[in-house]
Amino acid sequence: MNPTDPQTFSHRTAQISTGRLYHFIDQVPSNYDPTQPPLVCLHGFPDSWFGWRYQIGPWCRQGFRVIVPDMLGYGETDMPHDSSAYSPKNICNDISALLDFLAIPKAVVIGHDWGSYMAGRFALWHPDRLIALVMLSIPYVPPKEQYVSLEELVRAYPSYGYQMYFASESSTSEIEANLVPFLASAFRTPEKALSWSKLNELITNKQINFTDDCLLNERELQFYVSRFQRGMRGPLSYYRTTKTRFEEEKEAQLPVHLPPNLPVLFLYGTKDVTCPPSAVRNAHKFISRLNTVAIEDVGHWVMLQAQDRVALEVLRFLSSLGLSQQSRM
Template sequence: MAVDKINVTGDTRVERRTAQVNGKTYGYLLGQPKAGQYRATVFLIHGFPDLSMGWRYQIPFLINMGLRVVAPDCLGYGRTDAPDPPQPYSHKQCADDIKALALSLGASKIILGGHDWGATLVYRIALWHPDLVTHVFTVCVPFVPPSPQYLSLEELVRTRAPNFTYQLQFKSEELEKAIRSKDEIRQFLLALYGGRTGDGELGFDARKGVLLDRMMRLGPSRLLGREELDYYTEEFARNGIHGPLNWYRTREINYRDELAILDRRITVPVLFIQALRDSALPPHLGKGMSKVIPKLTVKQVDTSHWALWEKPDEVNKILVRWLEEVVFVNGQSGSKL
């Protein structure tokens, strides 16, 4: 059975809104139950290279569960501002932005969901603003605590995580120089979304990055239809890919910021949905989470990095069960409406 999803070109279940947040314009999707009454507010934070519409399969069922849903385009993406320097993309600044957006909507307590960089960010929001967050769920990316020692990306790739080699390409300016036109942006997105050449070759390798020599030969991805790909291409063409790639240039900034929160822990309940076929994030990376997050639930899905689209039914069933058994146990959410 097909999973209900938001139509990218227009859907009455969501409104497109903008807000001025800490001197920046943020675009976001807002959906809520028809009656206007909701049990809690959930923020859905997307990753790279994605948009608020990355949660299109999750938004309808969350609304049906009585939640008010807020899905922002993150800094650099879509209808949100895309500053040129990397500093505004730090986890602390983006966490401050999300808190300010929540407060502007009258939400003093929120549930947080995140995928990819969005998962990394929601962990940080829970650390920087523990008064704001009641529950957290993440997809694909495990929690890594703040570190008292700085390890450069180059050293991390060389000594511990060769599967992150692609981030060296993303951090450099190679992709911005090669990907400028709308056609190039479309093909770049297909490389990350699993498009293949006529010979069945992929356009991305976690140990190399985007394979520019075959990028323009990639065909459609089975993970999204033509209308959705057209929408994503148009949204990314607004500001290009420099802003989204800035998220890969904040490692040292984040390290310095987080020296102030080395002693903090995530004490709220956390659901981690792990993708078993994520080439950049193999399953062993999540093994230590239970040692640092006391109220942790871990579930796995047999899917690639794009779990939200590839197996939406499985992901949604895991979320529903967790929401019912942990978040709304005995009908309570712990969230102020």
């Protein structure tokens, strides 16, 4: 596995029982012990399986099978047109079906950004499939008792204004027409990061052209561009599920607390504006076995800015649960 070359990873596709076609990385170590649970990594927006490229190798070399899907709407995975297909219930059912396809009863699920949100919801929709949970950058938020529209949310928290833009139909074509600068800006360092509302303004006024200060090199950026060239409708649809996910969770009467026996690790960068300290403190109210690790001077893209630290902290967490293996490199 060479993190600079996507083709050096083990690619697979599967038609799962929910009817979706999923593309995923299935990296099986040569010394694989099937009694050890695999690690299933869920990416966020705007990302792909490639976002985990620096962690797949280290985890695999420690004997863990690492499975990393392109999430629904991304890469070579199916892209339904209807935004309701991207609700957490449907995504979690897909992940469970992928485990079924691979004959995996239980796994350690690791998520970043939207993937972190989905990982937390997976613990509610399919608690029997989890051995442990790792969430990166986006802390756990419980299901709401009352519906709060996106408009109400943004009025209360103006910094979430970008979600209104992503939820709008106009964002799809505007971002598709400015894909390179959009991605280059999305993967910026904390010091140079733009608010999504500012990014929206620059896109709309065609004043955006930044490739400097991007966390991706030119080759990586072009790989991401190639992954998104078939369209942004799927990735943006996650932001268009606010009411659907509330209704599904309300109907199912999902609990607000994660299972009390579930070990959870939360990793975040101290310069990540999407992860205020208050949100981290609040998560402790709903998770009995929560460990938090703050990574200093790092922003939202922890897997890129703290490549080795993320890999190491997850291995330490797994070791504390008696799951790690001695390296056999």
